[in-house]
Amino acid sequence: MTAKPSPARAENDLVARIDAALPQTQCTRCGYPDCLAYARAIAAGAAGINQCPPGGAEGVARLAAITGQAPQPLSTEHGLEGPRSVAFIDEAWCIGCTLCIKACPTDAIVGANKMMHTVVEPYCTGCELCVPVCPVDCIELESASGSSTGWSAWSAPLAQQARERYAQHRVRMPSQDAQDPASGAMDAIETGANNQNNQPHTMPSSSDLAAASAQDPAARKAAIAAVMKRARQRREQGSH
Known part of the structure; x- marks a missing residue:
């Protein structure tokens, strides 16, 4: 007689x-820090199966089949299905601030401090x-799948690659500096955004931004919005 798996093993x-049914974009739009955390929340009954915009309607159907729950519409509160x-x-x-490099969960952005960065598209x-996190609003998103959306725009190999690169990224992540919470993060954002590429500039670390956000998320959001607005204005002035 085969023994039944323990509750803990069954949950794992x-x-x-x-x-395995999530697209592994690690986008956090589900409300959790990564796909695995969301999977654990679903298994524990703490999250709905319809909170993953990258997976789209097909993703919801996959999760419904796995969990035995009834399919439901994608939660618009968490985003819309798209390419x-x-x-x-x-x-x-x-401006070479490296904030985008630190934010990328799959290490798809390469560059060095005070030098321009670029995106490795396949990753x-x-x-x-x-x-x-970009203080000068120089990052744009373009469709890579045409009219295909959700899981139709993805594949198992892409998801596996993203999962593996995220795991490697987590291993390489520097420890968060808990000292000096504010650390002048807001001033550093504006200083970096107002400088030109060939001028010295100081940008905050990801831990500085996280600490500033924890202290006053609304102030951080407003400060970044103001910097981005000025960056757009400078672009428009430069194009005339």
């Missing part, structure tokens, strides 16, 4: 099956995490 197996996108950096405007999942 369920988490693995759910995680697979790829990020591109306007290198003429890049980009279109997660959009690099867009809001």
Whole structure:
């Protein structure tokens, strides 16, 4: 007689099956820090199966089949189904702050401090995490799948590649500096955004931004929005 798996093993197996059905963009739009965390939340009954915009309607159907839940519409609160996108950096405007490099979950952005960065397209999942951290608004997203959306725009090999690169990224991630929470993050953002590529500039680390956000998320959002607005104005002035 075959022994039944323990509850803990059964839950781990369920988490693995759910995680395998997610596109592994690591975009956080589901409300969780990564796909595995979302899979665990679904398995624990703490999250719905309809919170993954990159997976789209087919993704919801896959999760419904795995969990035994009834299919349901994608939650618009978490985003809309769309094509697979790829990020591109306007290198003429890049100030080399490295914030996008730190934000990328698959290490698809390469570059060095105070030097322009570029996106390695095959590794980009279109997660959009690099867009809001760019202080000069030089990152744009373009469709990489035409009219195909959701899982139709993805494939198992792409998801596996993203999963593996995210795992490698986590291993290489530097430890977060818990000292000096504010660390002048807001001033550093504006300083970096107002400088030209060939001028010295100081940008905050990802831990500085996280700390500033924890202290006052609204102030951080407003500061970044103001910097991005000025960057757009400078672009428009330069094009005339």
